[in-house]
Each structure stands twice: as structure tokens, then as C-alpha cells.
Amino acid sequence: MDVRVEGLVKRYGRVVALDGITIGFPSGGMTAILGPSGCGKTTLLRALAGFNPVDGGRIVFGAEDVTGLPPQARGTAMVFQQYALWPHMSVFDNVAYGLRLRKVPAAEVRARVEEVLHLVEIGQIAGVMQRRPGELSGGQQQRVALARALVVEPRVLLMDEPLSNLDAKVRQRLRAEVRRLQKRVGITTIYVTHDQEEALAIADTVILMNAGRVVQAGSPQDIYFRPENAFAAEFLGVSNQLAGTAEAGSLSVGAQRLPYTGPVRGSATLLFKATDATVIPDDLTTESGQALLRGTLEERLFLGSGYRHYVRIEGESVMVDGTEPVEAGPVTVRVPVEKLKIYAMASPEPVTDPARSTRTL
Amino acid sequence: MPRPHPGTLIRATLRMAAGVFVAFIIFAPLSSLVIWSFTRKWFWPHPFPQELGLFYWRKVLEGDLFRALQSGFFIAVIVTVLTLLLTIPLAYLLARYPVPFKAAILLVFLLPHAFPQLPVFVNATTLLYRAHLAASVSGVVLIHMVGALVYAVWTMTAVFRSIPASLEEAAWNLGASRVKAFFTVAMPLATPGLIASTLLVFLYSFDEFTGTLLVGSPFVLTLPVYMYRTSVGYELQVASIAALILMVPGLLLLVVLERYLKSEYLSMFGRI
CATH class of the missing domain: 1.10.3720.10 (MetI-like)
Incomplete structure (x- = not known):
């Protein structure tokens, strides 16, 4: 069942939560909606479930326009952030709820509940079924919530930050399991998260949202390696940002010049990931294919897997990760040219800012 | 047998005294209700009823x-x-x-x-x-x-x-x-x-x-x-x-x- 939204608009008073969103969710795929809090991703998910009526646009499941349908008639099933399991019912009754509403015979209810609990790998099914959700661990509760949604064989499975309340270890494991499970059942799944790592790991398609709009949609690799603008690049990874000015043939960052052949002219934003750069002791030799920026190493943190260096370049602090510690003092930050993203700055810098205007060549 | 620490003893006594005091505050007014409900005859200045009985309950x-x-x-x-x-x-x-x-x-x-x-x-x-x-x-x-x-x-x-x-x-x-x-x-x-x-x-x-x-x-x-x-x-x-x-x-x-x-x-x- 492929899902499409066309020109979807949702307002809360004067706040525009969804600003004319048009996007498709491929049938049988796992699509992650990624974005910072308040970007409209949960609003979009709740609109798909039918909890919040929209102010404009259409929601289409397959060939059916469901925009006006109440949540009961949409055939979606949602896994909530706080699980939303019913504390007064046993695990069995929680999972059986949807089946009983559909007047499934008792024997079949039992069989299907056991089957789905087996599918979500809850372990010791017989014992768990009689317990109340409150007696289970967070991870087990989320498995029950997933089972409750899957047992009714929904047309679309909606997941609203389902793993965000779990501790890091459980989250990592469930992430892999959710993905495997989704591939196995093949239900069109839409997964909302603010965690870029989770979105990249779990989804076939990632939709990046900001301020009620879709910023970029594509495969996780596309989004990660080929961000289309500064917001996408910034959001997807520990990124460093430097202000510069681009002209034909060169790019200036403060007093430093880099060779540049791209299309951007005027005020520009330079972005690179902390993991893509390396710090080398101050070295003025140029290397082809490498952008070199001089700066001062101010601080170094040991992260376990390596060291994070804080280097001040032309007044701005950037982070550079490395496996070897480098001593404080003048250094050069080396970034492979293809890893250095350069975007035209959306709004020009205010010329009244003296700190910035002095750096403009 | 180890003797209880004097501090513990004092604290226990204080706690008991406080308990008795609270009980008195709560139950003293109630006790007069209970006494009155079983009284047949009780005239001033006698501190206790002169005659008790179930007459009024009945x-x-x-x-x-x-x-x-x-x-x-x-x-x-x-x-x-x-x-x-x-x-x-x-x-x-x-x-x-x-x-x-x-x-x-x-x-x-x-x-x-x-x-x-x-x-x-x-x-x-x-x-x-x-x-x-x-x-x-x-x-x-x-x-x-x-x-x-x-x-x-x-x-x-x-x-x-x-x-x-x-x-x-x-x-x-x-x-x-x-x-x-x-x-x-x-x-x-x-x-x-x-x-x-x-x-x-x-x-x-x-x-x-x-x-x-x-x-x-x-x-x-x-x-x-x-x-x-x-x-x-x-x-x-x-x-x-x-x-x-x-x-x-x-x-x-x-x-x-x-x-x-x-x-x-x-x-x-x-x-x-």
C-alpha cells in the first residue's frame, strides 16, 4: 500500500505546522521522517493516522483518498512514543484488543496473539501474556506495543519515536530488530525520529523535514553523502560550519584562501564533518585534493574511540576527530575537497556586525 | 545482653509521649461524646455521670x-x-x-x-x-x-x-x-x-x-x-x-x- 500526501497543510492558530507537504511513501518500504523537534514530523504522522484533521491537501492510501476518514476507518496502526499500552489489561488483552473488535473467534485470537508475540521475540510468551504492561521492562513494553499494532495487519504501520524512551543499548538492538521485522512482514512503515543515526540505520528512504517542509528525501546514503543544503548537512552528523566568501577560482575564509571551482558566488557556508577532517601540526605545504585551514588547537577531549580536537579557525571553533592526540598550538586542519560542502548562504550576513565584516575580504 | 543506648531510650520515650498527646487531642473530645451517649444522669458539678446505661441508645x-x-x-x-x-x-x-x-x-x-x-x-x-x-x-x-x-x-x-x-x-x-x-x-x-x-x-x-x-x-x-x-x-x-x-x-x-x-x-x- 503506497501512501501519498499532496499539498498537506496544518495550522495551529498562527503557527504553520505543515506547510504544503507533497511526498510519497513507497509501498512495503520503511520510510523515516527525520527532523529537529517542532519540524512537523509528528504532526505529519498524526495526520496520517487521522488524529489531527488537516487544513488543506490530500492523504491517499493506494487509490483511496482517506483525508476525511476518522482514525477508526484508516487501517493504520500506530506505535506510540510512550507505548500507550493499557495498564489495566494484561499483555494478552492489549494485543487481542484489535482482533476482538473485528469479532475474530476466541480460538483464532489466541493463536494470532501468540504468533505475533513470537514474531516480536518477546520470550516466555505464556508467562508474559498474563502480566500487566507495567510489570515489563521498557524494551518488552515496546515489543508488546509493536505486537498490538502488527496483529491487526494494518495497511500502514506508523511509528512515533518508538525507541526514544529506551536506554542506548536496548535501542541499538531493537533498531536492528524493527528493521528485520519490517522486511519480514512487508507492511508500509513510516517511522518518525529526531535521531539521524537511527533514521539512516533503519530506513530505506529518509525524508528530512524542517519548519513544516520537506528539506530533502532520498536513500540514507543520498542524504548522508549528498546533502542538498546547509541544513541537511548540518543535521546529518557532527558538522562544522565556517562562513566564507566564494568567487570564481577561490574561496576565502577570513584571511585564508582556498582554491574553489564550484558555482556558488558571494557569501557562503562551508561545512565538513568532524570525522572527515584531520589535524596535522602546523604545515604550510599544499596538497592537491585537500583543503588546508590554519588554526589554533585549543582543547582536546578523549572520547574512548579517539580524540576530539577543538580548533579555532578565523575566530570560529571547529571539531576534528582523530585517533592520535595532537598537542595544543598552531595546527592545520586538512579536509578532502570532496568532503567540504559549500552552500550559498541563505541570508546574507549583516554588514553591521563588526566582528564579521572585518573578516570579509 | 547489650543495654540499649540511653539516646534510643530517650527518643522512644519522647515518641511515646508525643503519641499520647496527639491521641489525647484527637480522642478527648470524642470520649466525651462516648460517655454522654451512655449517660442516664449527669449533673454539675460531678466529674463523672451519676448513672450510666443504654437507655438513650435504645x-x-x-x-x-x-x-x-x-x-x-x-x-x-x-x-x-x-x-x-x-x-x-x-x-x-x-x-x-x-x-x-x-x-x-x-x-x-x-x-x-x-x-x-x-x-x-x-x-x-x-x-x-x-x-x-x-x-x-x-x-x-x-x-x-x-x-x-x-x-x-x-x-x-x-x-x-x-x-x-x-x-x-x-x-x-x-x-x-x-x-x-x-x-x-x-x-x-x-x-x-x-x-x-x-x-x-x-x-x-x-x-x-x-x-x-x-x-x-x-x-x-x-x-x-x-x-x-x-x-x-x-x-x-x-x-x-x-x-x-x-x-x-x-x-x-x-x-x-x-x-x-x-x-x-x-x-x-x-x-x-
């Missing part, structure tokens, strides 16, 4: 007190049922939907308690006289509901607010109608709060005095009114017995409320 249990207890109980049951039938849908609405003037609506129910009881009930009485409802059980039921609604509306609104909306959304999402979700999810979760609310309303009605006296006289007799009348007639023994009987539901309430009134309901009180 008199009370054979006579009017039982009638007052019965009609008071009957009225309290009607008041509780009607109040909660009105309150549950209203409280659910206030808790779940963006009702305009929510705070004002909630305040309206507090108004009867915001002014001195006597003028409020005197005014209500004149209105009820005009409507030919005075001196009748229906009039008393109405006046009790005016006072009791605030307890029910405020507690039930807080109770419904303490139940996350996502629990019902999860039910809708699986195909349950709003009514079905209300009865299978919201109501079972609200039951402890509903029990607490029921008790508050029941006891309010059972113990209500001013309104009952003004509206119900001379035909409607409840326990507090009965107690008032007998103590005005200086039949202190009968009044003491009535007071002791009136205390029973209050004690029951304490025990049951302690079990059912969850602290999260109370924390919702200010945030409606």
Missing part, C-alpha cells in the same frame, strides 16, 4: 434517629448518582477538548462555596419555595447537588486529565469507536478516581446541614438536622449518639480514599 434506635438515618442515606444515594451522571460527561469534555472558558466553567461550580453558606442557601430556599420544591426531598436533592458538583467536577476532570490521551488514540487507531474506547479504556482507568469522587459527594450530602435545614424543614429529616434539633432541646445524649453515627462514614471515607485517591489526581488540580 430510645434512639427505636425512634426518629433511625428514620433520619434512612432518609439521609436515601437522599445521599440519589444525590451521588445524579451528580456523577452529570459530571462524568462534563468532566471528560473539559479534560479532553479545548472547551472555551474552561477555567470560568470550573470556577462556576466553586461559586456556591465562595460565599457565606447561610445567605446562599436562604436565597436558594426562596427560589425553591417559588418552584414548589421546598420542604421536599427533590428540593433537598437539588440543594445538595449545588454544593456537591464542585467536588465531583473538579476531581473527575483531574482524573480524566491524568489518563494520557494516547491510550484512547491507540484504541481508535485499532478500530474502536470513541464510545467503545471511552468504556474500555478511559472509564476502567478512571474507576479509582470515580470511587473517590463518589465518596466525596456521598459524604457531602450525608453531612450537609445548612441547606437541608432551610430547604427541607419541616418534612425532610436527615441525621445532621436531627442532631441539631435534639441538641437544641438539650437532649445531649441523643445528640452525642447522632454525632457518633455521623462519624462512621467519615472514618470509612478516610480508609477508602487512602486506597483510591492517587496523588497524580491531586497534582492535576491546579493545571486545568
Whole structure:
């Protein structure tokens, strides 16, 4: 069942939560909606479930326009952030709820509940079924919530930050399991998260949202390696940002010049990931294919897997990760040219800012 | 055998003394009620009754007190049922939907308690006289509901607010109608709060005095009114017995409320 939204608009008073969103969710795929809090991703998910009526646009499941349908008639099933399991019912009754509403015979209810609990790998099914959700661990509760949604064989499975309340270890494991499970059942799944790592790991398609709009949609690799603008690049990874000015043939960052052949002219934003750069002791030799920026190493943190260096370049602090510690003092930050993203700055810098205007060549 | 540390001994003694003191504060006034209820004859300046006996208990249990207890109980049951039938849908609405003037609506129910009881009930009485409802059980039921609604509306609104909306959304999402979700999810979760609310309303009605006296006289007799009348007639023994009987539901309430009134309901009180 492929899902499409066309020109979807949702307002809360004067706040525009969804600003004319048009996007498709491929049938049988796992699509992650990624974005910072308040970007409209949960609003979009709740609109798909039918909890919040929209102010404009259409929601289409397959060939059916469901925009006006109440949540009961949409055939979606949602896994909530706080699980939303019913504390007064046993695990069995929680999972059986949807089946009983559909007047499934008792024997079949039992069989299907056991089957789905087996599918979500809850372990010791017989014992768990009689317990109340409150007696289970967070991870087990989320498995029950997933089972409750899957047992009714929904047309679309909606997941609203389902793993965000779990501790890091459980989250990592469930992430892999959710993905495997989704591939196995093949239900069109839409997964909302603010965690870029989770979105990249779990989804076939990632939709990046900001301020009620879709910023970029594509495969996780596309989004990660080929961000289309500064917001996408910034959001997807520990990124460093430097202000510069681009002209034909060169790019200036403060007093430093880099060779540049791209299309951007005027005020520009330079972005690179902390993991893509390396710090080398101050070295003025140029290397082809490498952008070199001089700066001062101010601080170094040991992260376990390596060291994070804080280097001040032309007044701005950037982070550079490395496996070897480098001593404080003048250094050069080396970034492979293809890893250095350069975007035209959306709004020009205010010329009244003296700190910035002095750096403009 | 190790001797107890002197500090422990002093602390234990102090704690016991404090306990005796608190018990005295609480039970001394009650003990006079108990003594009076078993007294035949007790004239000043004797420190203890001259004659004890079950005479007044027998008199009370054979006579009017039982009638007052019965009609008071009957009225309290009607008041509780009607109040909660009105309150549950209203409280659910206030808790779940963006009702305009929510705070004002909630305040309206507090108004009867915001002014001195006597003028409020005197005014209500004149209105009820005009409507030919005075001196009748229906009039008393109405006046009790005016006072009791605030307890029910405020507690039930807080109770419904303490139940996350996502629990019902999860039910809708699986195909349950709003009514079905209300009865299978919201109501079972609200039951402890509903029990607490029921008790508050029941006891309010059972113990209500001013309104009952003004509206119900001379035909409607409840326990507090009965107690008032007998103590005005200086039949202190009968009044003491009535007071002791009136205390029973209050004690029951304490025990049951302690079990059912969850602290999260109370924390919702200010945030409606």
C-alpha cells in the first residue's frame, strides 16, 4: 500500500505546522521522517493516522483518498512514543484488543496473539501474556506495543519515536530488530525520529523535514553523502560550519584562501564533518585534493574511540576527530575537497556586525 | 545482653509521649461524646455521670434517629448518582477538548462555596419555595447537588486529565469507536478516581446541614438536622449518639480514599 500526501497543510492558530507537504511513501518500504523537534514530523504522522484533521491537501492510501476518514476507518496502526499500552489489561488483552473488535473467534485470537508475540521475540510468551504492561521492562513494553499494532495487519504501520524512551543499548538492538521485522512482514512503515543515526540505520528512504517542509528525501546514503543544503548537512552528523566568501577560482575564509571551482558566488557556508577532517601540526605545504585551514588547537577531549580536537579557525571553533592526540598550538586542519560542502548562504550576513565584516575580504 | 543506648531510650520515650498527646487531642473530645451517649444522669458539678446505661441508645434506635438515618442515606444515594451522571460527561469534555472558558466553567461550580453558606442557601430556599420544591426531598436533592458538583467536577476532570490521551488514540487507531474506547479504556482507568469522587459527594450530602435545614424543614429529616434539633432541646445524649453515627462514614471515607485517591489526581488540580 503506497501512501501519498499532496499539498498537506496544518495550522495551529498562527503557527504553520505543515506547510504544503507533497511526498510519497513507497509501498512495503520503511520510510523515516527525520527532523529537529517542532519540524512537523509528528504532526505529519498524526495526520496520517487521522488524529489531527488537516487544513488543506490530500492523504491517499493506494487509490483511496482517506483525508476525511476518522482514525477508526484508516487501517493504520500506530506505535506510540510512550507505548500507550493499557495498564489495566494484561499483555494478552492489549494485543487481542484489535482482533476482538473485528469479532475474530476466541480460538483464532489466541493463536494470532501468540504468533505475533513470537514474531516480536518477546520470550516466555505464556508467562508474559498474563502480566500487566507495567510489570515489563521498557524494551518488552515496546515489543508488546509493536505486537498490538502488527496483529491487526494494518495497511500502514506508523511509528512515533518508538525507541526514544529506551536506554542506548536496548535501542541499538531493537533498531536492528524493527528493521528485520519490517522486511519480514512487508507492511508500509513510516517511522518518525529526531535521531539521524537511527533514521539512516533503519530506513530505506529518509525524508528530512524542517519548519513544516520537506528539506530533502532520498536513500540514507543520498542524504548522508549528498546533502542538498546547509541544513541537511548540518543535521546529518557532527558538522562544522565556517562562513566564507566564494568567487570564481577561490574561496576565502577570513584571511585564508582556498582554491574553489564550484558555482556558488558571494557569501557562503562551508561545512565538513568532524570525522572527515584531520589535524596535522602546523604545515604550510599544499596538497592537491585537500583543503588546508590554519588554526589554533585549543582543547582536546578523549572520547574512548579517539580524540576530539577543538580548533579555532578565523575566530570560529571547529571539531576534528582523530585517533592520535595532537598537542595544543598552531595546527592545520586538512579536509578532502570532496568532503567540504559549500552552500550559498541563505541570508546574507549583516554588514553591521563588526566582528564579521572585518573578516570579509 | 547489650543495654540499649540511653539516646534510643530517650527518643522512644519522647515518641511515646508525643503519641499520647496527639491521641489525647484527637480522642478527648470524642470520649466525651462516648460517655454522654451512655449517660442516664449527669449533673454539675460531678466529674463523672451519676448513672450510666443504654437507655438513650435504645430510645434512639427505636425512634426518629433511625428514620433520619434512612432518609439521609436515601437522599445521599440519589444525590451521588445524579451528580456523577452529570459530571462524568462534563468532566471528560473539559479534560479532553479545548472547551472555551474552561477555567470560568470550573470556577462556576466553586461559586456556591465562595460565599457565606447561610445567605446562599436562604436565597436558594426562596427560589425553591417559588418552584414548589421546598420542604421536599427533590428540593433537598437539588440543594445538595449545588454544593456537591464542585467536588465531583473538579476531581473527575483531574482524573480524566491524568489518563494520557494516547491510550484512547491507540484504541481508535485499532478500530474502536470513541464510545467503545471511552468504556474500555478511559472509564476502567478512571474507576479509582470515580470511587473517590463518589465518596466525596456521598459524604457531602450525608453531612450537609445548612441547606437541608432551610430547604427541607419541616418534612425532610436527615441525621445532621436531627442532631441539631435534639441538641437544641438539650437532649445531649441523643445528640452525642447522632454525632457518633455521623462519624462512621467519615472514618470509612478516610480508609477508602487512602486506597483510591492517587496523588497524580491531586497534582492535576491546579493545571486545568
